[in-house]
Amino acid sequence: MDGFLNLLKPPGMTSSDAVVFVRRSLGVKAKVGHAGTLDPEAAGVLPVMIGKASRLFDLLVNKQKAYIAEIALGCATDTQDAQGAAVAYGHWSGDFDALRAVLPRFTGEIMQIPPAYSAIKTGGVAAYKLARSGDAAPLKARPALIHSLRMIERTGEDSALLHVECGRGVYIRTLCHDIGAALGCGAHMRFLLRTQSGPFTLATSVTLEEWLACQQKETLLAPMDAPLDGLPRALLPASAENACRNGQALSSFLSLDAQAQQGGPVRVYCGEKFAGLARWHDGALRLYAMLL
Secondary structure (H helix, E strand, O other): OOEEEEEEEOOOOOHHHHHHHHHHHHOOOOOEEEOOOOOOOOEEEEEEEEHHHHHHHHHHHOOOEEEEEEEEEOEEEOOOEOOOOEEEEOOOOOOHHHHHHHHHHHOEEEEEOOOOOOOOEEOOEEHHHHHHOOOOOOOOOEEEEEEEEEEEEEEEOOEEEEEEEEOOOOOHHHHHHHHHHHHOOOEEEEEEEEEEEOOEEHHHOEOHHHHHHOOOHHHHOEOOOHHHOOOOEEEEOHHHHHHHHOOOOEOOOOEEOOOOOOOOEEEEEEOOEEEEEEEEEOOEEEEEEEOO
């Protein structure tokens, strides 16, 4: 069984736990992984790679993400979310126009200091383990790309929903924390829902219960080339299958999309089969992720 499961992860489960759940449900020794960690208390889209689909991790993990987050204003916490302890209180004026006005400052390429309670390693040890032991070390700021950030609506006297579209490695709870700091009142993230990860969206996601109940689980999987629509495509005759399997350079093909770039990835098909990903170099293709 090879493909992608668009899993709707529930809150209260780690991404690793979700992977273990799927692996055990298959009843076989299948290679299973996820493409992009989602915080334990967050819910939403978690692409799960099954079988050979795991070879495409590098391409999938860099895809755009989208979130709906609830920001709680007037209180900052040590974990930057609702699970942490309050570390600072500030006066929130109730001016949501001021919240809207500050959001453009956090759009585009910004710098983020990852939260102390995160999986980032310092000296080989996860930051959250150091924080729990009282031995937290300051983490370095790093660039984060926010494509779009807007307020959807207010949800209370001191809270509102934000819609965020961003690149890889953005901490939404840190974004909420930093917005609160910019407003001078402090803030934390109360709720998080991931609505998109690359081509996978909330609308087509599958719950754990739906996955367990399905007798033909392969019908719930997206094919291995589903996340790769944006890449140029090369079509080879079916007779080229052995050459693909043997890693030979491929210079004879039926068609190749014009946007193929020197050194860039290309989707390769042998007849009707998705063979994998190749590099286009000096008039030839050579597979680096063979999926036959």
